[in-house]
Amino acid sequence: MGASGAPDAETRKRIRDEIAGRLAEAEAPPKRRGHAVANLAAAAVALVLALGGITLLLSKDALPGDPLYGIKRAGESAALGLTFDEQDKAKKHLEFATNRVGELGELTRQGASTGAYFTGLADFETDLRAGVSQLTAIVTDQGGQTRLAELRTWARQQSDRLGFQVGSAPAEARDKFAAARVLLDKVQARTTDLGSRLVCYTITTGSSDELGAVPAAGDCVRDPGSPDAVVPPVTQPPPSSAPTWSPSPTSAPPSSVVDTATPTGPLAPPSGGVPPPVMATPAPVTKTPPPPTTTTPPPPLISIPPLIPGLPPIVIG
Incomplete structure (x- = not known):
């Protein structure tokens, strides 16, 4: 081109x-x-984050065996990671264990599978061991009979709840229920044994098991400086037969027979004896008569005739 x-x-x-x-x-x-x-x-x-928050919110009511149950457990682990006080961590573990018992009751109402029961009971025992171990460590270090009493009451209540649920659970899961109740019985025994050693110098053996510190055995040497030591009441000494301030009793002089006859001569001591004691004449007690009371005659009445006719007279006195 x-x-x-x-x-x-x-x-x-x-x-x-x-x-x-x-x-x-x-x-x-x-x-x-x-x-x-x-x-x-x-x-x-x-x-x-938005999807995670929505998912976590939806998993709040998830039960063991549900697809969102793992997310629920992850949220609980995150809450434990953000808790820095050891006592608060122990309380959260026990709170999660309480939630597992409630979820097991819901499983019995829904007729869930055996695997769901196994998952819930395993998580229950995990939180139970962690909470009891942390709480007993705090009590061993700081004392606290009240904490042990509350833990013992909690363990008894959860054992009763599991006992009500085991009848509706599958036969395959009943052994797992029994094991959980045995663990709760051990918790009650541990709190009792540990509470009896809090006033001793030696509280634990220095070893631990699945429930934490093992209480010591043997004789208890009381530690008066323990915060749980009971101060014995102060007992007053029994009153003595005679007060310490009272004068010691003196022996009364021997009584002697006085001859009422009129002596005709000077008194002579009996042969080979001691002359009778001379009794001092007590001084006469005089009372001062009360001063005579004088009465003052009342002043005479003075009557003034009425100044205005029709009015009564004025009387002074």
């Missing part, structure tokens, strides 16, 4: 501008691209 096929000036300018624009875009720093990637990442994180 020769020269007639060449592009005109306007077409050449348009092609030149397009090429220049692409070169400029390739040489520009990737600021806008990085900003777009950050926005996409933030949006993805927000979407994941």
Whole structure:
């Protein structure tokens, strides 16, 4: 086509501008691209958090064996990780164990499979051991008969609840129920034994088992500095027969027979004896008579006749 096929000036300018624009875009720093990637990442994180929150909310009522039950347990683990006080952690473990018992009761009403019972009972025992171990460690270090009494009451209540549920559970899961109740009985015995050793110098043996510190055995040497030591009541000494401030009793002088006859001569002591004691004459007791009482006669009455007729007289006195 020769020269007639060449592009005109306007077409050449348009092609030149397009090429220049692409070169400029390739040489520009990737600021806008990085900003777009950050926005996409933030949006993805927000979407994941939103979905996670919704999923966690939906898993609140999940039972063992449900698809969302694992997410529920993950949320409980996260709550434990955000709890830093050891006593609060122990309480959360026992709270989760209580929730497992309630879920087992719901499984009996729904007629769930045996595997769901196994999962719930296994998680119950896990939280039970962790809570009891942490709580007994605190009590051993700081004392606290009240904490042990509350734990013993809680264990007895959960054992009673499991006893009501075992009759409706599958036959294959009843042995697992029995094992859980045996563990609760051990918790009650552990709290009793540990409580009896809190006032001793030696509280534990230094070893631990599935429920925490093992109480020591043998004689108890009482520690008066223990916060759980009972101060014995102060007993008053029995009163003596005679007060300490009273004078000691003296022996009365021997009685003697006095001759009432009129002596005719001086008294002489009996031969080979001691003269009788001379009794001192007591001093006469005089009483001062009371002073005479004088009575003052009342003042005479003064009567003034009425100043205005019709009024009574005025009497003074």
